[in-house]
Amino acid sequence: MDPRTSAQELILCELCKTGALQSHCELCQINLCKACVGEHLSDSSKRHNVVPYKHRKSTPNYPKCAKHAQKHCELYCEKCDIPVCITCISSEHKGHDLSDIQRLFSSKTVESERDLRELRKEIYPVYEKIASDLNSEKVNLQEHFEKLTIEITKQGEDWHREINIIVNKRKSEIDEMKAKYLALLNKQQEKIKRAISDVNQSILDLNEILDSNEVSLTCAYKSRNAEFRNLPPKVNVQLPSFSSQINKEQLHEMFGSLCALSITTAQRGYIMETSEAVSCPPVKPLLDEPELITTIDTKYKNLFSVACLTDDEIWTCGDIDIINFYNNKGILLKSVQTKTRSWPGDIAVTRSGDLVYTDNVSRTVNLVKKNQIQELFRLRGWKPYYVCSTSSGDLLVTMISNDKKESKVVHYSDSSEKQTIQFDDEDKPLFSSHHVKYISENRNQDICVADLGANAVVVVDQAGKLRFRYTGHRSTTSEPFEPHGITTDSQSQILIADTNNHCIHILDQHGQFLRYINNCDISFPSGLCTDKRDHVFVAQWIGGKVKKIK
Known part of the structure; x- marks a missing residue:
């Protein structure tokens, strides 16, 4: 219920403040009692339109002038960006660009209605979709990063298996090289032992010949010194060593890398699909002639x-x-x-x-x-x-x-x-x-x-x-x-x-x-x-x- 017409509250005239409300001036947007209607109409500078209060139209509520309490603002000062009454024009707003407040009101009403339609039909649904998309992104986020973690863990396990295989292979190669080297040393050792035995036997034989003073033994002697001078060849062996072919940086690179988390912003937009939005005139149309x-x-x-x-x-x-x-x-x-x-x-x-x-x-x-x-x-x-x-x-x-x-x-x-x-x-x-x-x-x-x-x-x-x-x-x-x-x-x-x-x-x-x-x-x-x-x-x-x- 409109509180102004409620039976529980008596509405009074806005001029005398005592008479019961009966009429309404649609031009001045003021409520009047029967006695004050005549006084209000005596102001011939305006084309008043007084109607019974119940029959008043839903017209704009013009603001009252801040400096002239009895005046309503019917114009708008573009320079000062405020509503003004007729009295104000001749004083501090003299020479300023003025526009009709009703025309401005109509223009702004059209603009507001157009904006409201756009907000309801175009912009709000876009924001709702963005909110829904964000929720979907949050749901997918956990799954994506869990998948990444599984991939990296599997990569680590694969690497551990390959590294164990490589380590075991290298150990086997070491054992083979050690056995080969040891066999070579044992063979050389046997040859030297035989040569030492032969040299010792030659020493004993020569001592016996020289001690016997026998001509036949001395003449039958065959020297082996030339044979003994030919020493067995020395085997030079370069012991194997282990060297790593990669450093820690290379290891990280070979293991694999994660692309950096890239966060950018882009201008969102939407396309007006209704012909009404396309055909709306600009709020400030160009003048016919500048x-x-x-x-x-x-x-x-x-x-x-x-x-x-x-x-x-x-x-x-x-x-x-x-x-x-x-x-x-x-x-x-x-x-x-x-x-x-x-x-x-x-x-x-x-x-x-x-x-x-x-x-x-x-x-x-x-x-x-x-x-x-x-x-x-x-x-x-x-x-x-x-x-x-x-x-x-x-x-x-x-x-x-x-x-x-x-x-x-x-x-x-x-x-x-x-x-x-x-x-x-x-x-x-x-x-x-x-x-x-x-x-x-x-x-x-x-x-x-x-x-x-x-x-x-x-x-x-x-x-x-x-x-x-x-x-x-x-x-x-x-x-x-x-x-x-x-x-x-x-x-x-x-x-x-x-x-x-x-x-x-x-x-x-x-x-x-x-x-x-x-x-x-x-x-x-x-x-x-x-x-x-x-x-x-x-x-x-x-x-x-x-x-x-x-």
């Missing part, structure tokens, strides 16, 4: 880059050693001189609001914080050129080798190299060697590079895998595509400055051409950036002007 909001004269002769700090404040850099900070009205708020007094290669603003700039003379990437310049890192063999800050607070830097033969993109986290993007799956260079390569990270974490040397935009995913190349759309342009600055918006749309054709190309996140921005008197666009409301800041190379476009 609108020029303001022009800021930076006084640079040649302007290279622009980076938003807020919706109303920008950093700029060009062909001097000064990086300037302006507001929307073109008022110079601050200046930073580079440490080496050389032109900055490019600029970016970090998530914390600090300025980063590259210096290809000193080969450094530098952080400007509280008016102090801090060197984040210095390159060797490479020169940094263009830079952007990622959604995670890291930096992406395009760079060229000293010999100008190679280009690459390097992902830095806390001044440490995290990832290098240089080659495709066929080991071919993703980028030309030309040094002009503006860079931006898309909301889906794709990395978008405007490669002037290749006259193309190269888009890779966060793993560095090529997604697509865009080489221009010749429907209305007359000159070759010449990409310089590149940025993305909240819808993951990619915006590219085409200097040759004095326009901005807009693509969707899959590389499909959507439209040009070729009005607003754009000439020689170079750097680009977008603010939180998807306004585009265009740095014009010649003349040094920045144009803010809706």
Whole structure:
């Protein structure tokens, strides 16, 4: 039961606080008693719609103004990101971009309903499947590792058997060699014994002849000394030794090795199968005609880059050693001189609001914080050129080798190299060697590079895998595509400055051409950036002007 209509509770008028509730104003979303209806309708500045309370529609409950208690907020200030009433517009919100809160409510309602459908029909089932898969993985994990343990145990048992066979064979070989050597020694020993006996007998015979002084015995004597001088040959034997042919390292390798446990992460995704999801319009459709909001004269002769700090404040850099900070009205708020007094290669603003700039003379990437310049890192063999800050607070830097033969993109986290993007799956260079390569990270974490040397935009995913190349759309342009600055918006749309054709190309996140921005008197666009409301800041190379476009 609705507590507002419960018989146990008397609902009172929201104006007088005493009369019994009878009516409801659908415009102002206020409950009224009979006496206060007339007073409420006396305000002719609004088209009130008072109905019996029981017949009230389920209309949005407009918030009351925090500063004007009797007013409801019917508008929304985009700059301040808050609902406002009509009275507020003429005071602190004067000149701000305003939108109808009912239109915003309707848009957000459609978006919320679409998100709810997607969550229920697409995303939640995917998460359920992931949870189920994880449970299956846990069940299979024990079985897999038990199998590994059994395999290794069996390998050990096989090795023990083979080693016992080898050991026994080697022992048998030792016994055979020992017996052979011993037999040889025994044979030599027998020969020597016989020779000694023969020598002793010759000594006895000679003593007898000499003692007898008999002529016949003496004349019959035959000398054997020549025979005895021929000594038996000496047998040289090299005793066997045992040497191991493997060391412990080799033993481990021969036994077998385990592949290392490899744990990686990959971006999960799902495919929307319903035609409804495909046909849903973007939350922020493109205007029929882009609108020029303001022009800021930076006084640079040649302007290279622009980076938003807020919706109303920008950093700029060009062909001097000064990086300037302006507001929307073109008022110079601050200046930073580079440490080496050389032109900055490019600029970016970090998530914390600090300025980063590259210096290809000193080969450094530098952080400007509280008016102090801090060197984040210095390159060797490479020169940094263009830079952007990622959604995670890291930096992406395009760079060229000293010999100008190679280009690459390097992902830095806390001044440490995290990832290098240089080659495709066929080991071919993703980028030309030309040094002009503006860079931006898309909301889906794709990395978008405007490669002037290749006259193309190269888009890779966060793993560095090529997604697509865009080489221009010749429907209305007359000159070759010449990409310089590149940025993305909240819808993951990619915006590219085409200097040759004095326009901005807009693509969707899959590389499909959507439209040009070729009005607003754009000439020689170079750097680009977008603010939180998807306004585009265009740095014009010649003349040094920045144009803010809706």
